[in-house]
Amino acid sequence: MIYKTNEAKEIRLFSKGWLKDLKLKEAAAAKLEKLKATDFKQKAAEAAEKIKNLDAKKVARDFIYGKPHEERRLGDLYVPGTGLYKHREWRGVKDTMYYFNMIWLYNYAHMVTDIMKYGGPVTALKGALRYRWMGQCYLTVMHWFDRGLEGTRGEALRASAWHYRGMVNESIRQFMRMFSADKRLNGGEANELWKNTISHDETVSGNIFYGWRDRMDDVALQMIPYFVTCHVNNHTVLNYIDAAQSIGLPGDPCPMCQAEAGIFVLNDVPDYSPVVVTSNEACDGSVGTSILQDWFLDRPLYAMPQPMRYDDPLVQKHCQEEIEGCWRFIEEQTGQKMNWDEYVKHAEAFNKLTEFEHEKWDIAANTDYYPITGVAQALYRIYYSQDGDRDIWHFVDKKVKRIIEKCVTQKINSFPKTRHRVIAWSCAPLYYSHWCTWAYNCWGLNCIINMDSLMFDQMLRTDTYEHALEDLTWFNEKAPMRAMAVGGHEHIFQLWQFMERFNCDMVMMYDQLACKGMQGVHGMFEDEFRKRNIHAIWMPHALPDKRTVSRREIRQIVNDYMFTVMHEEPLDPTLLDFDDNDSW
Amino acid sequence: MRDLIHIIEFEDLLQEAGNDLVRQAKEEGKRALGYTCNFMPEVLLDIPGCFSVRLRAPRSTSPDIATYYMTNRTCMYGRCLLERAMEGGFNFLDAEMATETCTVTCRFQEHLQRMDVIQNPDFFCEFTDVPFKKNENSVDHYTRQLQAHVLDKLHEHFGIDVSDEALLKAIGEHNELCRLIREIGEYRKLDNPTITGREFQIIQLVTQVCPKYLIMDKLRDIAEQLKTREPDEKPSWRCKVVLAGSEEDDPDFTKLIEECGALVVADRHCYGSLPGREDIVVKEGETPLYAIARHYLENSQCPRFMEQHVMRDRKAYLANVAKEYKADGIVIAQMKFCEYWSYERTIDTVVLNRDYGIPVCSIEKEYVNNAVGQLRTRFQAFVESIELKKLAQEQKASGGEA
Numbered sequence A: 001m002i003y004k005t006n007e008a009k010e011i012r013l014f015s016k017g018w019l020k021d022l023k024l025k026e027a028a029a030a031k032l033e034k035l036k037a038t039d040f041k042q043k044a045a046e047a048a049e050k051i052k053n054l055d056a057k058k059v060a061r062d063f064i065y066g067k068p069h070e071e072r073r074l075g076d077l078y079v080p081g082t083g084l085y086k087h088r089e090w091r092g093v094k095d096t097m098y099y100f101n102m103i104w105l106y107n108y109a110h111m112v113t114d115i116m117k118y119g120g121p122v123t124a125l126k127g128a129l130r131y132r133w134m135g136q137c138y139l140t141v142m143h144w145f146d147r148g149l150e151g152t153r154g155e156a157l158r159a160s161a162w163h164y165r166g167m168v169n170e171s172i173r174q175f176m177r178m179f180s181a182d183k184r185l186n187g188g189e190a191n192e193l194w195k196n197t198i199s200h201d202e203t204v205s206g207n208i209f210y211g212w213r214d215r216m217d218d219v220a221l222q223m224i225p226y227f228v229t230c231h232v233n234n235h236t237v238l239n240y241i242d243a244a245q246s247i248g249l250p251g252d253p254c255p256m257c258q259a260e261a262g263i264f265v266l267n268d269v270p271d272y273s274p275v276v277v278t279s280n281e282a283c284d285g286s287v288g289t290s291i292l293q294d295w296f297l298d299r300p301l302y303a304m305p306q307p308m309r310y311d312d313p314l315v316q317k318h319c320q321e322e323i324e325g326c327w328r329f330i331e332e333q334t335g336q337k338m339n340w341d342e343y344v345k346h347a348e349a350f351n352k353l354t355e356f357e358h359e360k361w362d363i364a365a366n367t368d369y370y371p372i373t374g375v376a377q378a379l380y381r382i383y384y385s386q387d388g389d390r391d392i393w394h395f396v397d398k399k400v401k402r403i404i405e406k407c408v409t410q411k412i413n414s415f416p417k418t419r420h421r422v423i424a425w426s427c428a429p430l431y432y433s434h435w436c437t438w439a440y441n442c443w444g445l446n447c448i449i450n451m452d453s454l455m456f457d458q459m460l461r462t463d464t465y466e467h468a469l470e471d472l473t474w475f476n477e478k479a480p481m482r483a484m485a486v487g488g489h490e491h492i493f494q495l496w497q498f499m500e501r502f503n504c505d506m507v508m509m510y511d512q513l514a515c516k517g518m519q520g521v522h523g524m525f526e527d528e529f530r531k532r533n534i535h536a537i538w539m540p541h542a543l544p545d546k547r548t549v550s551r552r553e554i555r556q557i558v559n560d561y562m563f564t565v566m567h568e569e570p571l572d573p574t575l576l577d578f579d580d581n582d583s584w
Numbered sequence B: 001m002r003d004l005i006h007i008i009e010f011e012d013l014l015q016e017a018g019n020d021l022v023r024q025a026k027e028e029g030k031r032a033l034g035y036t037c038n039f040m041p042e043v044l045l046d047i048p049g050c051f052s053v054r055l056r057a058p059r060s061t062s063p064d065i066a067t068y069y070m071t072n073r074t075c076m077y078g079r080c081l082l083e084r085a086m087e088g089g090f091n092f093l094d095a096e097m098a099t100e101t102c103t104v105t106c107r108f109q110e111h112l113q114r115m116d117v118i119q120n121p122d123f124f125c126e127f128t129d130v131p132f133k134k135n136e137n138s139v140d141h142y143t144r145q146l147q148a149h150v151l152d153k154l155h156e157h158f159g160i161d162v163s164d165e166a167l168l169k170a171i172g173e174h175n176e177l178c179r180l181i182r183e184i185g186e187y188r189k190l191d192n193p194t195i196t197g198r199e200f201q202i203i204q205l206v207t208q209v210c211p212k213y214l215i216m217d218k219l220r221d222i223a224e225q226l227k228t229r230e231p232d233e234k235p236s237w238r239c240k241v242v243l244a245g246s247e248e249d250d251p252d253f254t255k256l257i258e259e260c261g262a263l264v265v266a267d268r269h270c271y272g273s274l275p276g277r278e279d280i281v282v283k284e285g286e287t288p289l290y291a292i293a294r295h296y297l298e299n300s301q302c303p304r305f306m307e308q309h310v311m312r313d314r315k316a317y318l319a320n321v322a323k324e325y326k327a328d329g330i331v332i333a334q335m336k337f338c339e340y341w342s343y344e345r346t347i348d349t350v351v352l353n354r355d356y357g358i359p360v361c362s363i364e365k366e367y368v369n370n371a372v373g374q375l376r377t378r379f380q381a382f383v384e385s386i387e388l389k390k391l392a393q394e395q396k397a398s399g400g401e402a
Helices: A024-037 A040-053 A056-065 A093-117 A121-130 A132-149 A154-181 A206-212 A223-232 A236-246 A255-265 A284-297 A313-334 A340-366 A374-387 A391-409 A435-443 A465-477 A495-501 A522-532 A551-564 B007-013 B020-027 B064-070 B076-087 B103-114 B136-158 B164-189 B197-209 B216-228 B251-259 B288-299 B308-324 B339-356 B372-397
Strands: A002-004 A010-012 A197-200 A217-220 A276-278 A301-303 A420-425 A445-450 A506-512 A535-541 B031-035 B050-054 B095-099 B124-128 B239-245 B262-268 B329-335 B360-365
Touching (some): A132 A374, A154 A217, A154 A391, A197 A206, A206 A465, A223 A374, A255 A284, A284 B308, A301 B308, A313 A465, A340 A374, A420 A435, A420 A495, A506 A522, B007 B020, B020 B050, B064 B076, B095 B136, B164 B216, B164 B262, B251 B372, B262 B308
Parallel strands (some): A420 A445, B031 B050, B329 B360
16 A cells, blocks of 8 residues: 655555465464463362452442552553553542543543644644654553553542643644644645744743734744653654754754754754744753754744843843844734733733642642642643643633642642652653652652742733833743753752752752753762752653663662662552553 | 974963963962853953963863762863862962853853862852843843953952953953964965964963963064974975864864874864954944953854854854865864754754865864874874865866866
């Protein structure tokens, strides 16, 4: 069977002898042989014995409410060597039904209706066939949910799942906008959507473009093709890293920047905008990436760098003028004037999101009733704060607020097996952002907050233009991976204050092996941990690149620390070691 | 060629950061101000009462303690500096005028701030924010930063006169030094240059790490001698190259390239003279400080700049340097773990060859250059490829077959 892509490339989907290659006859014969050799009588006797010994009450309890944490044996659910599930876990009647209806079915249905809503199946299909990341990630979405929600029950299951729903919806909206405006998918023509879309580096906040959201849209270049795909299917990004290195880039620069460059090398970003806005966030590698972006995109580009010594009062004016320069650039290039009222509307709406974020932090810090998993907290926070004000975030926050209120008023502890309250510091492994779920299930390590959640912590005043600009400047200076990592060592060592504020007794210290900024303070952290007698687990990783340190190796490092230093026993020993290298 | 006057003495001065001239200036009561990056204008640190020292860690071996602090996955230049500081090699410094212009040197300087590394009671370390663009907004910003974090601090800590008059005097002396370096560097443009790349690099480095007022006479002697210096009748080189790239303060590396037959005729790297040794011009209506800020932003070719036209012009600049200095190729050397130059080198390697027809030898190296054997092979092969290319062109021109 021959298939033709948009670029008229021919792909042979099946070879002639593919049916033969499956060796169905041999497989059927082997199965038959196995059946013949089975002693069914003995099997039946064993089963009867088992039933006889069962505690009916306990069975009923487990069926209705799900097994107690220590008896779940979640590791047994994995198909050996794959990291895929044999079946989803039984969480008790209510939670399993909720998972099936309100998470699995609800989200699958919305993944279809969202496509219909934002551009239709034809556009989505064209995109899936043209862009590798789309083709590889769409159907793996529910496994992303499964990984992040493993072992959760009750309110934690519900609240965390709503976060995922928000991210999926906004991802679909963004890539559908990309596809609808894409010149490549529209016969090489620049349509109206192309003319009315602003593309920007994913580290440039969506807040910058509020003034055009009534007529235009802004979509980050790499947010979906690179960042989201890392979480959903961690195999996809490897190709882009290799592509960047194939043109001569060394292996040691930050693999995030490499991957961001790689999608341009492979021409795997839709051509959806006449302009591009770049930034120096978060590091030297980001600056380097923009050189490559310019080379490949070859269209009007505005660089909007943030100052490095950002809490120096003297730098603010400079930064404000750069933001205004960006606004002028968009006006000149697109002929569309910035709408101040529109800016105010979105900035004020975004403040509502920030207000709720503060409430969440407060509950996480001071009570045991915070119902959101570490991974849901981390991903949702970075996702919405980078994207800026959108309806879906308000919808999700409303749902989550109701759940949190219930937890607080009814004193529901969603993570009752917490042994240690953990703060995660520095940049997280994107291919294993759900380590928090595993760490709680296996060891009772409850990740309360992470460094990147604490970024963008700035209310946006709108009473005057000057105040608005001042706050927007601060907002952007405190962007993810940068607020703590640049501008002086005092920022990165705020860890101690946040540990205290969030009542944490342990640090999961992300050790991004290619992050020069964090490697450059490694020894000082070691000294401080010893001096302050703080338990810190160094978690080595290479951001999106699972080949450097695998998920399994990460788990082994945590296991070793928990056994040898903490002298603790796992809550669920089946999760200590399993091979999920081939998993999404 | 006959030995260049003072070159042996200059070589000796490069053997340690706190060299004889640094000690002499300190004994004369001047303040030693360290810096690592070209974005800290040395002219500001050379105002009366002070002298600038661009930090190097010559004769480094294995930076073990610094590797504990910064791991072995960071640029070795930064680590060697930290190691040298911990060994006491920078105790002569009265201040470190720091910039957050690349991550690892920034972290090195933060170690000086946070840990009690420099054993000098007067020592302080102050950071300046450096913009990523060359526009007017950036020049204004940079001017404010230099005023607050360099001049005000020097006055506050050491009572240094930072008036416009003092700055103008420093600019005058700086321009005189630049004029001499440019004069010396001009001999590299000859068909048969009368100065080697290594000799020039030694001279250039000495101007960066020694009190300038103590070497001016020696530079004049060198410039004088070069007027009559005769090249070897039969050149020892087989082709001429530009050395471009990141931090490079090791004359032995240039020597290695030249031993392979490639004469280094131009230096466009962090410690090079192109750009860096142009006159600072104070235009009408400008303050001296503003002129300095504008000069350092306008002239820099650092890959840190992000404006679209600047990113593109950098390639043309490098191609023009190669043309002006009659170079046959470009060696782009990047310090391992330097993120800026990882990307810049990758693109230069493609663009300079494809768009300008200039052969490029693209390498990655460590600060302590232990990979001499491998690099020698690379350079020899590069020289041979240039020779073959020339041969082919000659044959083509004479109607023969390539």
